[in-house]
Amino acid sequence: MRVEIQNLTIAFPTATGISHAVRGVSLDLGTEKLGIVGESGSGKSLTARSILKLLPRSARITADKLSFDGIDVLTANESAMRAIRGRRAGLILQDPKYSLNPVMTAGAQIAESWRMHRKGGAREARAAAIDLLAQVKINDPGRVFDAYPHELSGGMGQRVMIAMMLAPDPELLIADEPTSALDATVQAEILRLMEDLVARRGMSLILISHDLPLVSHFCDRVAVMYAGRIVEQLGAGELAQAKHPYTRGLLDCMPALSQPKPRLPVMTRDPAWLA
Amino acid sequence: MSATTGQSWRDWLLTDTPASRRQAAWGERYRLWCSFRSNGLAMIGLVVALAMVVLSLSAPLLASYDPGTQELANRLARPSAAHWLGTDELGRDVWSRILYGGRVTLGMVVAVVALVAPLGLAIGCIAGYFGGFADRALMRVTDVFLAFPRLILALAFVAAIKPGITSAIFAIVLTAWPPYARLARAETMTIRNTDFIAAVRLTGASPARIILRHVVPLCLGSLVVRVTLDMSSIILTAAALGFLGMGAQPPSPEWGAMIATARRFILEQWWVPTIPGIAIFVASLAFNLLGDGLRDVLDPKQR
Amino acid sequence: MIKIENLHVHFGAVHAVRGVSFNVPAGASFGIVGESGSGKSTVLRALSGLNDDWTGSMRIKGTQLAPRRGKDFFRRVQMVFQDPYGSLHPRQTVDRALSEPLEVHGMDQHERRILQALSEVALPPSVRFRYPHQLSGGQRQRVAIARALMAEPEVLLLDEPTSALDVSVQAEVLNLLADLQERRGLTYLLVSHNLAVVAHLCPMVGVMQGGEMVETVSREDLRAGRTVHPHTTELRRLSTELEEA
Numbered sequence: 001m002r003v004e005i006q007n008l009t010i011a012f013p014t015a016t017g018i019s020h021a022v023r024g025v026s027l028d029l030g031t032e033k034l035g036i037v038g039e040s041g042s043g044k045s046l047t048a049r050s051i052l053k054l055l056p057r058s059a060r061i062t063a064d065k066l067s068f069d070g071i072d073v074l075t076a077n078e079s080a081m082r083a084i085r086g087r088r089a090g091l092i093l094q095d096p097k098y099s100l101n102p103v104m105t106a107g108a109q110i111a112e113s114w115r116m117h118r119k120g121g122a123r124e125a126r127a128a129a130i131d132l133l134a135q136v137k138i139n140d141p142g143r144v145f146d147a148y149p150h151e152l153s154g155g156m157g158q159r160v161m162i163a164m165m166l167a168p169d170p171e172l173l174i175a176d177e178p179t180s181a182l183d184a185t186v187q188a189e190i191l192r193l194m195e196d197l198v199a200r201r202g203m204s205l206i207l208i209s210h211d212l213p214l215v216s217h218f219c220d221r222v223a224v225m226y227a228g229r230i231v232e233q234l235g236a237g238e239l240a241q242a243k244h245p246y247t248r249g250l251l252d253c254m255p256a257l258s259q260p261k262p263r264l265p266v267m268t269r270d271p272a273w274l275a
Numbered sequence: 276m277s278a279t280t281g282q283s284w285r286d287w288l289l290t291d292t293p294a295s296r297r298q299a300a301w302g303e304r305y306r307l308w309c310s311f312r313s314n315g316l317a318m319i320g321l322v323v324a325l326a327m328v329v330l331s332l333s334a335p336l337l338a339s340y341d342p343g344t345q346e347l348a349n350r351l352a353r354p355s356a357a358h359w360l361g362t363d364e365l366g367r368d369v370w371s372r373i374l375y376g377g378r379v380t381l382g383m384v385v386a387v388v389a390l391v392a393p394l395g396l397a398i399g400c401i402a403g404y405f406g407g408f409a410d411r412a413l414m415r416v417t418d419v420f421l422a423f424p425r426l427i428l429a430l431a432f433v434a435a436i437k438p439g440i441t442s443a444i445f446a447i448v449l450t451a452w453p454p455y456a457r458l459a460r461a462e463t464m465t466i467r468n469t470d471f472i473a474a475v476r477l478t479g480a481s482p483a484r485i486i487l488r489h490v491v492p493l494c495l496g497s498l499v500v501r502v503t504l505d506m507s508s509i510i511l512t513a514a515a516l517g518f519l520g521m522g523a524q525p526p527s528p529e530w531g532a533m534i535a536t537a538r539r540f541i542l543e544q545w546w547v548p549t550i551p552g553i554a555i556f557v558a559s560l561a562f563n564l565l566g567d568g569l570r571d572v573l574d575p576k577q578r
Numbered sequence: 579m580i581k582i583e584n585l586h587v588h589f590g591a592v593h594a595v596r597g598v599s600f601n602v603p604a605g606a607s608f609g610i611v612g613e614s615g616s617g618k619s620t621v622l623r624a625l626s627g628l629n630d631d632w633t634g635s636m637r638i639k640g641t642q643l644a645p646r647r648g649k650d651f652f653r654r655v656q657m658v659f660q661d662p663y664g665s666l667h668p669r670q671t672v673d674r675a676l677s678e679p680l681e682v683h684g685m686d687q688h689e690r691r692i693l694q695a696l697s698e699v700a701l702p703p704s705v706r707f708r709y710p711h712q713l714s715g716g717q718r719q720r721v722a723i724a725r726a727l728m729a730e731p732e733v734l735l736l737d738e739p740t741s742a743l744d745v746s747v748q749a750e751v752l753n754l755l756a757d758l759q760e761r762r763g764l765t766y767l768l769v770s771h772n773l774a775v776v777a778h779l780c781p782m783v784g785v786m787q788g789g790e791m792v793e794t795v796s797r798e799d800l801r802a803g804r805t806v807h808p809h810t811t812e813l814r815r816l817s818t819e820l821e822e823a
Contacts, residue, residue: 016289039744040715154614183613183771184816210744213820253749255778257801257817263756264749264778291712292704299671299707470665473628474722478679478729479652492669 001171001204003029003051006065010046012058022046023228033198033205035215038225044208048174052089053081087117089172090165095181096157100149106160107145110167117168132163137193155186166197172204191218212250227274246273310572317568323561331377338371342528351544360550363537369547372528373554379529383444383513388502390448395455396498400486403463417453425450426515433521443522447512451505458501462494496573503566507559514555530555579604579733579765585634587620594620596789607766609780611773611813617789618769622735626657638733653683656726660738662718666710672721673706679728695724699754716747736768740775752778773817777801785810
């Protein structure tokens with residue numbers, strides 16, 4: 001499985017003209033964990049979602065190349081995209097409260113996702129769902145299977161969401177701020193779980209986040225986006241060697257527990273970064 | 276030249292940095308108008324509704340006859356050059372009666388709306404904002420009114436006083452307010468728990484001030500939408516009361532009453548009852564389209 | 579300035595805050611950290627008067643607080659909310675939001691006070707007549723801070739004031755809060771889930787878990803890892819782990 005993006009541009013028409021949200025992004029993804037980091041409005045989510053063609057209807061998308069495992073996403077029709085979405089590539093969103101169906105039990109939703117992509121009876125689906133719940137390290141899968149989303153904590157809900165996305169055995173998982181709504185203790189558990197599953201199943205992962213230290217801690221490679229462009233790509237653990245002033249600025253302006261900073265450095269945005 | 280001043284007006288309205296309260300307010304209105312304008316059906320509704328109001332208001336100028344003048348020799352005439360829409364059973368000019376009837380019918384609608392909207396808004400906002408006992412008491416009263424079929428309640432009310440336009444207006448108001456109160460209450464209950472209302476409470480503002488200045492403006496959008504959607508049913512209720520002889524009294528030309536008196540001729544002289552029917556239909560449709568368009572613009576939930 | 583003793587808050591059958599006590603001297607900052615559901619925001623809302631179903635004792639400047647607060651309380655204590663998108667009225671301009679406290683308290687010189695408040699939170703006068711949807715998240719939070727300062731309070735309650743902001747904007751807002759405190763001698767009560775943010779602004783930190791304040795620790799002890807309660811240690815470990823990466 002390989003995702004290739006070359007010179008991707010996403011634009012939106014507005015009342016006063018056209019605004020470019022993503023400007024000429026090129027990315028290559030193999031079987032690895034790629035982090036995309038940036039502030040709100042940097043185009044990180046749009047870039048990742050363009051692979052699944054899950055963009056707002058008004059978006060105008062152009063690229064020299066945008067392919068998922070050799071399939072040209074730009075020219076693919078809806079039914080070809082549906083074969084990728086959910087089946088070959090899953091999407092995990094920020095808040096499980098909004099992405100799970102509130103009137104279906106967690107187990108039913110996982111079972112449905114499993115049956116949609118693999119033919120099987122209700123009993124097999126139930127067994128598969130319970131197995132998946134166990135895989136996302138839920139201690140009592142039988143109880144969670146019959147629970148409704150509102151009866152689950154945020155961390156539990158996110159595990160259910162991950163289990164649902166794993167059901168069709170995808171090759172790529174896109175996680176859009178998967179832990180931003182969760183507490184620090186739960187966040188660490190969910191990330192560890194995702195790391196473990198990705199390694200075990202040989203999946204690719206795109207982790208989208210605003211949290212640079214978190215992403216670089218967790219991913220093999222990090223792309224830093226600013227105003228619709230990738231300004232810097234870093235390997236794991238190379239955060240300290242970041243060269244671009246924007247990346248440096250992002251790291252410096254965070255308050256740190258280990259060393260006191262009497263005053264936080266404020267980022268001055270150089271217009272040259274946009275060039 | 277005019278193109279450039281037009282452009283500068285547009286820039287003044289759409290600027291991201293207004294220089295005064297007035298400019299900011301007009302800019303916001305202009306933005307709403309722009310998004311309303313892009314909806315073709317809603318524009319048709321607006322134009323038709325405005326045209327009907329203007330036509331009714333200028334009835335004395337446009338009417339070719341006095342609406343009360345009888346010409347018994349020429350009763351139930353077909354539409355002709357002399358009588359554009361024909362004459363009714365007493366030989367009165369239908370075109371003139373439609374114009375003057377618009378004043379009565381649309382006037383009733385306006386009067387009903389002017390009374391119903393503030394009443395429903397006040398009851399709903401108070402119930403929704405305070406909750407608890409006030410909410411339960413006011414909502415039970417609302418339920419009582421909702422429990423009666425609308426037309427029957429209006430009929431009973433008019434029959435109890437004396438038939439006429441004023442009592443018809445009050446009867447419709449009496450039956451039309453509960454849905455507005457329910458709507459305003461539901462809106463208020465979501466608004467009252469927002470942080471921005473909490474912030475106003477923390478300035479020490481009184482509940483009256485919070486409701487009037489912060490809650491009501493937000494309810495207004497969906498209320499206006501509901502009103503325009505309801506206008507057609509108010510017209511129909513007014514017409515129904517007129518039809519049953521409980522609304523406008525003869526010889527006053529009210530659209531519903533015009534149908535009622537002419538219904539005997541529906542088979543032989545079909546145009547006599549049909550023309551006021553078309554007027555009612557067009558007015559209802561126009562207000563409905565207008566309401567749909569306003570909902571797209573004003574109702575934040577649909578955005 | 580703030581003295582809270584044995585505060586309990588119930589939501590129906592849920593005992594959300596179980597006997598919390600702490601003190602904040604005038605001009606100082608006290609931070610409360612905890613995870614969601616620990617009751618940290620509930621303490622703030624009870625103190626601010628938004629929730630009047632509590633028992634215990636709360637004093638501001640020695641005055642015992644009743645469940646219902648008078649206008650003088652709201653001149654003395656103000657609050658800044660987490661979500662700058664939700665805390666500004668969507669149909670009101672910045673000007674309207676800032677004049678509201680002035681009108682409620684019958685204060686004079688609106689024009690001068692509004693312009694001064696904008697410059698104090700480093701916003702250009704051009705934002706004065708804009709609507710919230712025309713502002714960025716950071717600008718909105720500055721407006722919310724300016725609004726809280728309009729009535730010239732002595733105590734500012736900060737409920738996750740930077741959690742919804744990007745880190746670069748968070749730095750600007752935290753600097754602004756530090757400057758304002760220095761200039762006006764404000765007393766801060768800051769609630770956050772982010773240990774680093776709390777330690778940055780507050781010399782004293784209270785850690786909450788399950789409705790109880792399990793530990794009160796100085797910022798220096800927290801930095802050095804001299805913590806007693808396992809929950810504090812765990813939160814500290816998670817926070818420093820990423821910093822060292």
